[in-house]
Amino acid sequence: MIPWFKNVKPHKDIRDGHLDESIFAANLSEVASGKGRDIYTNPEMFFQKTFFTSGLKSIAKRVINGLNGGQDSENRIVSLQTGFGGGKTHTLISLYHIAKVGKEATENEFTSKLIKEIGKPKFDSANVAVFTNNTNDPIQGRKVKGAKIRTMWGEIAYQLGGIDGYNLVKENDEKLVAPKGLFKQVLENNKPCLILIDELADYCVSAASVKVEKGSLMDQTISFLQELTSAVSETDNTILICTLPASKLEITASDLGAQILTALENRLNRYGATQKPVEDEEVFEVVKRRLFEDLGESKETEKVISEYSEMYHSLFAEVPEHAVKTEYKDRMIRAYPFHPELIDIFRLKWASNPYFQRTRGVLRILGSIISDLWKRQNSLTGNNSLIHTSDVSFSNLEALSSQITTLFGAGYDAVIQADVSGPSSNAFYIDNEVKSLGTNNITQGIAATILLGSFGSQGQNKGISLSDLKLYTIKPESFNHNDINGALDRFEEKAHYLYYSSATQKRYWFHTKPNINILINQAKSDIKNSDLEAEILKRISDKIRKIDLFNVIVNPSQDIPEQQKPTLLILSPKYIISQNDIDEKIIKLIENISTKKGKSERIYRNTIIFLGCSEIGINKLNSDIRDYLGCQKVNQEYSFQLEREQKDDLKQKIDDNSKQADNSIAVAYNQILKFTGSEGIKALQLKQFKSSIEDQINSNLINELKNEEWILESVGLNFLKKNNLTPSIENSIKAKDVYEAFLRFDDKPMIIGIKSIQSSLQKYCYNGEFCIAAGDGKSFTSYFLKENIPFFDVNDETYWLIDKSLKPILKDTYSTSPEEETNKSGELSDGETESGSGPEEIKKFKSLIISGKVPLENYTDLFQCFIAPFSSAGNKIEVEMKFKIKSSENNPITESMKQYKDAKESAKQLGLGFEEE
Numbered sequence: 001m002i003p004w005f006k007n008v009k010p011h012k013d014i015r016d017g018h019l020d021e022s023i024f025a026a027n028l029s030e031v032a033s034g035k036g037r038d039i040y041t042n043p044e045m046f047f048q049k050t051f052f053t054s055g056l057k058s059i060a061k062r063v064i065n066g067l068n069g070g071q072d073s074e075n076r077i078v079s080l081q082t083g084f085g086g087g088k089t090h091t092l093i094s095l096y097h098i099a100k101v102g103k104e105a106t107e108n109e110f111t112s113k114l115i116k117e118i119g120k121p122k123f124d125s126a127n128v129a130v131f132t133n134n135t136n137d138p139i140q141g142r143k144v145k146g147a148k149i150r151t152m153w154g155e156i157a158y159q160l161g162g163i164d165g166y167n168l169v170k171e172n173d174e175k176l177v178a179p180k181g182l183f184k185q186v187l188e189n190n191k192p193c194l195i196l197i198d199e200l201a202d203y204c205v206s207a208a209s210v211k212v213e214k215g216s217l218m219d220q221t222i223s224f225l226q227e228l229t230s231a232v233s234e235t236d237n238t239i240l241i242c243t244l245p246a247s248k249l250e251i252t253a254s255d256l257g258a259q260i261l262t263a264l265e266n267r268l269n270r271y272g273a274t275q276k277p278v279e280d281e282e283v284f285e286v287v288k289r290r291l292f293e294d295l296g297e298s299k300e301t302e303k304v305i306s307e308y309s310e311m312y313h314s315l316f317a318e319v320p321e322h323a324v325k326t327e328y329k330d331r332m333i334r335a336y337p338f339h340p341e342l343i344d345i346f347r348l349k350w351a352s353n354p355y356f357q358r359t360r361g362v363l364r365i366l367g368s369i370i371s372d373l374w375k376r377q378n379s380l381t382g383n384n385s386l387i388h389t390s391d392v393s394f395s396n397l398e399a400l401s402s403q404i405t406t407l408f409g410a411g412y413d414a415v416i417q418a419d420v421s422g423p424s425s426n427a428f429y430i431d432n433e434v435k436s437l438g439t440n441n442i443t444q445g446i447a448a449t450i451l452l453g454s455f456g457s458q459g460q461n462k463g464i465s466l467s468d469l470k471l472y473t474i475k476p477e478s479f480n481h482n483d484i485n486g487a488l489d490r491f492e493e494k495a496h497y498l499y500y501s502s503a504t505q506k507r508y509w510f511h512t513k514p515n516i517n518i519l520i521n522q523a524k525s526d527i528k529n530s531d532l533e534a535e536i537l538k539r540i541s542d543k544i545r546k547i548d549l550f551n552v553i554v555n556p557s558q559d560i561p562e563q564q565k566p567t568l569l570i571l572s573p574k575y576i577i578s579q580n581d582i583d584e585k586i587i588k589l590i591e592n593i594s595t596k597k598g599k600s601e602r603i604y605r606n607t608i609i610f611l612g613c614s615e616i617g618i619n620k621l622n623s624d625i626r627d628y629l630g631c632q633k634v635n636q637e638y639s640f641q642l643e644r645e646q647k648d649d650l651k652q653k654i655d656d657n658s659k660q661a662d663n664s665i666a667v668a669y670n671q672i673l674k675f676t677g678s679e680g681i682k683a684l685q686l687k688q689f690k691s692s693i694e695d696q697i698n699s700n701l702i703n704e705l706k707n708e709e710w711i712l713e714s715v716g717l718n719f720l721k722k723n724n725l726t727p728s729i730e731n732s733i734k735a736k737d738v739y740e741a742f743l744r745f746d747d748k749p750m751i752i753g754i755k756s757i758q759s760s761l762q763k764y765c766y767n768g769e770f771c772i773a774a775g776d777g778k779s780f781t782s783y784f785l786k787e788n789i790p791f792f793d794v795n796d797e798t799y800w801l802i803d804k805s806l807k808p809i810l811k812d813t814y815s816t817s818p819e820e821e822t823n824k825s826g827e828l829s830d831g832e833t834e835s836g837s838g839p840e841e842i843k844k845f846k847s848l849i850i851s852g853k854v855p856l857e858n859y860t861d862l863f864q865c866f867i868a869p870f871s872s873a874g875n876k877i878e879v880e881m882k883f884k885i886k887s888s889e890n891n892p893i894t895e896s897m898k899q900y901k902d903a904k905e906s907a908k909q910l911g912l913g914f915e916e917e
Contacts, residue, residue: 390445411512
């Protein structure tokens with residue numbers, strides 16, 4: 001594909017860079033007086049650069065037919081009503097020349113084709129009267145030979161019929177009173193005639209200040225328009241074309257403007273019809289004809305557009321849906337060498353501003369863009385087959401910059417300099433910093449496009465979407481669409497005046513108020529490292545209440561009290577831990593805390609582990625915390641100055657940054673450390689992460705400690721034997737000493753708590769591995785083997801682990817049957833006593849009542865000791881504030897029952913009342 005400047009050729013003044021912007025400001029009164037520029041006053045030159053739109057053809061046909069005669073009045077009175085720059089004045093100049101050249105139009109190479117379509121003039125030359133807002137001053141009037149003309153009726157009469165025509169309405173002109181029934185004679189005497197009135201509403205605003213009797217010259221002028229339309233409707237071979245603004249804003253913001261516009265519309269619509277001189281799609285042809293003298297080879301045009309069409313199909317979801325349709329390809333061909341969005345951004349978006357001239361303004365801006373690119377064509381890089389919004393360089397285009405500031409506010413000068421264009425702009429800085437972006441000036445192109453698209457839309461359609469940005473800026477065989485995403489990410493962080501919505505499909509725009517990004521960046525620069533550290537520690541401290549297993553101490557001092565529960569010490573982020581080489585200061589800190597309690601030796605050395613911040617994670621963590629603190633600072637200091645939309649955006653940023661900060665803490669704090677006397681510092685690294693540190697500790701950290709057997713839920717029998725923590729015949733072991741061994745000595749794994757030992761010892765006792773007895777170590781009152789131990793507490797000094805062979809063998813009188821009794825070895829037979837007095841009577845009880853206070857941690861033992869045994873035996877149990885266990889006929893409670901004896905013993909150990917009835 002060849003560049004556009006190798007295929008098309010702009011007009012000479014654009015190529016030479018001598019662009020006089022006044023050439024786009026057509027002036028009908030100057031054309032009528034013969035004082036205007038050749039491009040407008042010379043019919044041949046004018047038609048050479050005029051594209052005959054369907055609207056212009058239709059109006060020109062009406063004019064020729066009307067001047068030829070025989071047309072109805074509704075075809076001879078036309079109102080052209082469009083916004084500024086909608087092609088009204090250019091249309092009037094076209095009609096002026098057609099009426100003046102008459103039959104000669106058929107011989108002109110630039111109008112002959114038009115005449116064939118709309119019909120031939122039968123007149124040599126028509127009389128033409130022109131009245132515009134600057135033709136005649138309402139107060140001073142206009143001096144001509146033999147008269148001083150003061151009104152619109154005097155002016156039109158003079159231009160059509162000379163001094164004789166003027167004399168017909170002279171008295172009315174002098175007295176500033178609209179004629180009644182006189183003007184038909186003026187028309188009859190000078191037909192065929194064409195009357196062109198442009199910007200009449202603006203003239204009426206000025207005429208309102210001139211007093212006439214009880215009213216004003218404005219009232220008389222509006223009244224005359226009714227006289228004029230009536231006269232034209234009754235006079236053959238006459239045509240009246242009058243332009244009106246589309247909105248009162250084009251006249252004045254006062255109520256007067258609205259009144260004038262309504263009054264003029266009512267007068268014109270009585271006899272005539274409204275027409276639009278330029279249809280939307282014709283703007284492309286109008287622009288091209290005015291700016292280029294040679295539009296190049298059509299084959300090259302089609303080749304370029306085919307490449308673009310294929311590219312959009314390959315991008316598909318990355319660009320708007322309409323870009324892949326056949327209709328869009330046709331629009332691109334019509335707009336060549338412009339990308340259609342460059343023209344549409346002015347024609348559609350900017351046109352919502354009533355002061356922007358849609359045709360004249362677009363021509364002026366595009367002419368300056370072409371002139372700039374033409375001069376710089378040898379230094380342009382990348383694909384230049386079409387002219388895009390991203391090719392606009394505001395630093396070279398004073399016409400465009402001044403138009404923006406005029407229409408939308410002077411503050412946009414600062415926006416352009418700070419963010420969009422020039423060596424001091426943020427867009428330039430990013431492109432200069434990132435080579436992959438700078439090769440095609442991607443960020444500067446994006447910034448220019450966003451600025452151009454910042455005007456003319458509101459609400460959820462405000463600004464320009466990401467998919468539109470890609471449509472506007474991507475060129476075939478240039479850069480990847482993902483480069484735009486990357487450039488935008490950087491631009492969002494840097495730009496001072498860039499705004500964007502938080503919706504799924506982001507939209508971007510500029511505003512003259514600095515965005516909260518720059519306020520945040522300024523606030524971030526004021527944040528100290530000590531602020532970061534304090535915020536990290538505060539966040540961690542706020543989360544530790546939700547940590548289950550560990551007693552957690554954040555930012556520990558070197559004087560930590562003795563800890564019997566598993567304790568996690570979370571270090572300050574100033575202690576950065578390298579996986580390969582732990583700093584000597586950190587080693588010394590951990591060793592001191594692990595072995596010392598103040599100045600004394602620490603007793604419980606196997607209850608503490610440390611969690612520290614990694615060298616890899618600290619930078620991301622500090623950055624995220626800085627972002628959060630920056631947002632908070634802006635919220636505190638600028639809250640009353642921000643607009644609602646900014647406040648909502650800031651709140652969203654605070655929430656997002658806060659969540660990201662929590663996540664980064666969990667990721668950064670991934671170094672687990674423990675001191676042992678034999679190995680020094682042991683380290684584990686977490687590689688799986690949760691979104692917050694409390695979840696990280698409760699899940700991943702604990703699982704890692706269990707997997708690596710740094711902490712145990714229960715203790716294995718072999719491990720106890722290996723560490724001489726099981727009894728022998730010669731040596732009994734206090735249960736508390738087993739528990740304390742895991743708290744005191746760091747050569748062992750940590751335990752999750754007292755239940756790790758209690759449940760393990762109970763299990764091995766129940767399995768018959770050893771016996772647990774209650775006593776002083778030498779003599780024992782209770783023995784437990786292959787049974788549960790009610791309310792077993794390893795902290796109780798009276799519990800001992802003894803060899804199971806040391807448990808006395810006791811006769812179980814309540815479990816043997818008469819058949820098992822013998823008289824051997826002097827044992828008593830069933831039913832006998834030592835005195836031979838017969839069987840002893842066994843006591844029976846109506847019920848047992850157990851009462852008293854029980855520690856909360858022992859409540860589960862109540863079921864095991866009292867409820868379950870009797871319930872399984874079929875006894876009826878009532879649970880109140882105390883236990884009352886009743887006998888039943890089939891299951892009486894007796895003193896010989898095992899359940900009775902166990903319950904009585906349990907009550908005794910727990911200090912509970914035990915009543916018998």
